[in-house]
Amino acid sequence: MSEIVKPSTADVESTMQKVSLVIAVVASTLMIAGLIGLAAAGNSLSLPGPSVIRLNVLVGLGGGPWGLIAMSAGIVLLGLLPAVRAFLAMTLYLRQHDLLDTVASLIVVLELLFSMHA
C-alpha cells in the first residue's frame, strides 16, 4: 500500500514533527524538574494538591514555589504546542501563496489565543 503525501503537506508535517519533539522534551523536562524540586523543598505532594499558577503570574515568574512554577510552565508549553503547529502551518502556507489555508490557519491561531483569555 503506497502512502502518497502532497508536497506541501509533507513539508508541513516534517517541520511539525521536529517542533513537536523539541517542545515535548522541554515541557517534560520542566514538569519533571518541577516535581522533583517541589518534593526536595519539602512541600506536601498529597493530591489533588495546589492548582496551577495563573498565566499572568507565571509570566512574571512569581507567585509560588519554583517547583510549581516549573510544572505550570511545562503544562503551558505543552498547551501552546498546537498553536505553534498551527502558526507554523500558516507561515508555510503563506510562503506557498495558498490564501485559503493561510486564512484558515490564522483563524485557528487567533481562536487558540482567544481561548487563553476566555
Add this chain to the structure above:
Amino acid sequence: MISLLLFLTGVFAGILGGLLGLGGGIFLVPALTILFHFPFEIAVGTSLVAVIAVSAGVAAVAMKGRGADVSLALRLEVATACGAIVGGLMAGRINSHFLSILFALVVFFTAFYLVYRARQAAAQGQERMFHQDYRPRLWPLALCASFGAGVISALLGVGGGFIKVPIMYAIMGVPMGIAAATSNFMVGITAAASVFVYYGRGYVHPLIVVPTALGVLVGAMTGVYLLTRLRVAWVRTALIGLLLLTGIQMLLRGLGL
C-alpha cells in the same frame, strides 16, 4: 504511590491513543473519576492536557508520510476550535450527573464506532487507505458537525477523534487512512482550545496532571512503536469490552445508582 498509579494510567491511555488514533481522554476521564475519585472538572482538565500530550507524542515519533491532510485539518478546526471554546465556557455550569450520562453515551458511541472501524478494516481489500484523488465534499454539514465535536470535546475532556474520523470519512469522502491521521493532528488543537479555560478556572492541578501527562507521552510514543508489531484487531476487541464496562459504570454514576 498515587503519582505512580497516575503515571501508569497515563501510559495505558497513551498506548491505546497511539495505537488506535484516539486522544486517550475516553479512558482517562472515567479512570480519574471512578478509580481516583477526582471531581469531574479536574478529571476533564487533566484529560485535555493528556490529549495534547498524545497528539504531541504521536506527531514527534510518527513515521514519515502518514498521510495527515494538514489543510483539511486546519479548515475543519476553524469550526471545531470555536465549538471547543464554547464548550469550555459552558464547563462548570452543567450538572456533573448529566455530564456522566452524556459521557456514558459518548463511550457507547465510541465502542460502536470501533466496531464500525473493524468492519471497515476487514473490507480494506476493496478500498485504498491512502490515496490523493479525493475531493472533500459537503463542507457546510462537516463544519456544523465539527463545531458539535468541539463542544463535546471541551465538556467531556476527550479529543473527539471518534467523531472527527466518521465526519471526514463518511460525510466528506476522505480515505480512511488519511481521515485517521488527520484526526490525530486535530485532537491536539481541539483540546488546546479549551484547556486554557480549565487552566484559568483552577481545574488543572500539576500534581495530578504531570505524572499523567508524562505517562501519556511515553505511552503514545510506545503505541506508535507497537503499531507495527501488534495486531490492532486484538487491541480493538479488548478495548470495545473495556469501553462497554466503563460506559455502564459512568451511566450508573450519572443515575446516582
